[in-house]
């Protein structure tokens with residue numbers, strides 16, 4: 001897909017973030033720790049608060065094409081003194097019709113550049129379901145290494161699923 005941009009979403013467009021996040025949870029129930037059934041109950045304030053993280057707390061980036069959001073990634077910065085050198089990637093998703101065109105790679109690339117500018121961050125971590133082989137391959141390409149394997153970490157649609165912990169040092 002040639003015509004897309006990576007943007008920070010203005011707060012006024014929070015409902016588009018909600019729509020994309022709920023799509024992600026419905027389309028990929030195995031990929032995320034959160035559930036559609038729970039998140040769909042969030043109030044508008046909760047969605048807005050999630051989106052308005054300031055630069056001290058992290059960010060959300062979105063891929064937009066033709067005025068429509070087609071991908072997203074989030075990052076949380078820890079704030080407690082002993083762990084404030086850690087950033088956690090989350091909510092990484094590209095809509096099915098927009099996949100395999102490099103958008104996921106660019107979302108990750110732009111996020112890592114952004115995180116590298118934050119002096120205090122020494123390490124980036126994430127957890128990913130073992131079934132998400134494409135995401136795992138992508139994380140490895142960007143230098144993430146598997147450092148943990150949690151068996152039966154999620155219970156989704158009657159099945160226990162294993163999670164991999166990955167990290168990358170800056």
Ligand SMILES: CC(C)(COP(=O)(O)OP(=O)(O)OC[C@H]1O[C@@H](n2cnc3c(N)ncnc32)[C@H](O)[C@@H]1OP(=O)(O)O)[C@@H](O)C(=O)NCCC(=O)NCCS
Nearest residue numbers: 031092093094099100101102103104105128132134135137
């Ligand atoms: C992971 C995800 C965000 C990637 O988005 P995308 O836009 O399709 O990614 P890209 O088009 O940039 O492809 C990324 C790379 O994966 C490679 N790839 C494509 N299909 C693959 C597959 N089945 N297995 C391994 N690698 C694959 C591509 O060749 C590309 O590599 P390159 O950049 O070196 O050419 C998307 O697949 C997705 O939303 N998956 C479901 C949700 C998910 O797993 N999220 C992660 C939660 S931790």
